[in-house]
Amino acid sequence: xxxxxxxxxxxxxxxxxxxxxxxxxxxxxxxxxxxxxxxxxxxxxxxxxxxxxxxxxxxxxxxxxxxxxxxxxxxxxxxxxxxxxxxxxxxxxxxxxxxxxxxxxxxxxxxxxxxxxxxxxxxxxxxxxxxxxxxxxxxxxxxxxxxxxxxxxxxxxx
Amino acid sequence: xxxxxxxxxxxxxxxxxxxxxxxxxxxxxxxxxxxxxxxxxxxxxxxxxxxxxxxxxxxxxxxxxxxxxxxxxxxxxxxxxxxxxxxxxxxxxxxxxxxxxxxxxxxxxxxxxxxxxxxxxxxxxxxxxxxxxxxxxxxxxxxxxxxxxxxxxxxxxxxxx
Numbered sequence: 681x682x683x684x685x686x687x688x689x690x691x692x693x694x695x696x697x698x699x700x701x702x703x704x705x706x707x708x709x710x711x712x713x714x715x716x717x718x719x720x721x722x723x724x725x726x727x728x729x730x731x732x733x734x735x736x737x738x739x740x741x742x743x744x745x746x747x748x749x750x751x752x753x754x755x756x757x758x759x760x761x762x763x764x765x766x767x768x769x770x771x772x773x774x775x776x777x778x779x780x781x782x783x784x785x786x787x788x789x790x791x792x793x794x795x796x797x798x799x800x801x802x803x804x805x806x807x808x809x810x811x812x813x814x815x816x817x818x819x820x821x822x823x824x825x826x827x828x829x830x831x832x833x834x835x836x837x838x
Numbered sequence: 839x840x841x842x843x844x845x846x847x848x849x850x851x852x853x854x855x856x857x858x859x860x861x862x863x864x865x866x867x868x869x870x871x872x873x874x875x876x877x878x879x880x881x882x883x884x885x886x887x888x889x890x891x892x893x894x895x896x897x898x899x900x901x902x903x904x905x906x907x908x909x910x911x912x913x914x915x916x917x918x919x920x921x922x923x924x925x926x927x928x929x930x931x932x933x934x935x936x937x938x939x940x941x942x943x944x945x946x947x948x949x950x951x952x953x954x955x956x957x958x959x960x961x962x963x964x965x966x967x968x969x970x971x972x973x974x975x976x977x978x979x980x981x982x983x984x985x986x987x988x989x990x991x992x993x994x995x996x997x998x999x
Contacts, residue, residue, distance in 0.1 A: 717867045829867055
């Protein structure tokens with residue numbers, strides 16, 4: 681008596697997936713990659729005359745997260761931080777769309793101190809959107825193009 | 839079935855790729871800039887009619903208050919000028935007075951002509967709204983009776999440094 685071909689295929693498929701999970705988790709149980717850099721965030725106008733400057737936003741980039749963490753107290757977070765402070769009167773914020781497990785903390789103003797952008801991940805394999813928002817007050821003045829490095833790190837949660 | 843089998847293998851290969859090339863840290867370079875922003879707006883549709891005088895004196899001026907203007911600039915030393923598209927009839931003068939936002943200077947009541955005149959100077963890196971804007975129409979007796987007319991007043995903000 682031999683097993684039906686479809687059952688064999690299902691068994692092979694599941695085995696390959698399980699093997700991949702185990703192999704993927706072997707080096708590190710959480711990994712993150714980003715799709716590239718966003719275009720320049722450029723403020724060019726006010727929301728209305730007499731109002732504040734209109735923020736510049738971008739959501740064209742994504743991050744891919746692989747988390748394979750289970751057990752009590754083993755949840756993972758993603759934190760984000762800048763390599764240098766923003767110019768006076770400006771704010772760069774980021775929001776990561778949440779994967780299957782985990783919660784987005786919404787739009788978070790970035791600084792040189794790491795801050796949670798996703799919390800409570802357990803098992804997650806997903807590619808999700810990154811949204812940036814750049815704000816400036818009139819007092820910030822005219823600012824020529826400059827850059828900051830945003831570092832996303834997967835860390836153990838509380 | 840073939841589709842699910844294909845997806846399983848694709849997922850597995852993706853995970854293997856992640857395992858091979860992924861990291862617990864990822865970085866993005868974010869570039870930003872702020873251009874010069876100078877914007878102005880006005881509210882109100884003033885109407886001015888001269889219809890009385892003090893006996894022995896000139897005609898009584900007509901005024902319109904309650905109009906407002908607003909400004910946003912991220913530059914230093916911006917200024918507001920005003921002009922009208924065509925000259926006023928002989929003997930009539932239309933003037934405007936813009937209240938200054940914090941730190942700036944109003945020129946006070948200024949007669950308007952086809953040549954732009956400075957109304958507010960020294961506007962620096964601010965946003966302000968609800969600023970006062972008033973108009974005054976003056977006429978001398980020699981102007982005679984003038985039929986209703988309109989003038990478009992154009993306010994222009996010029997950025998500083």
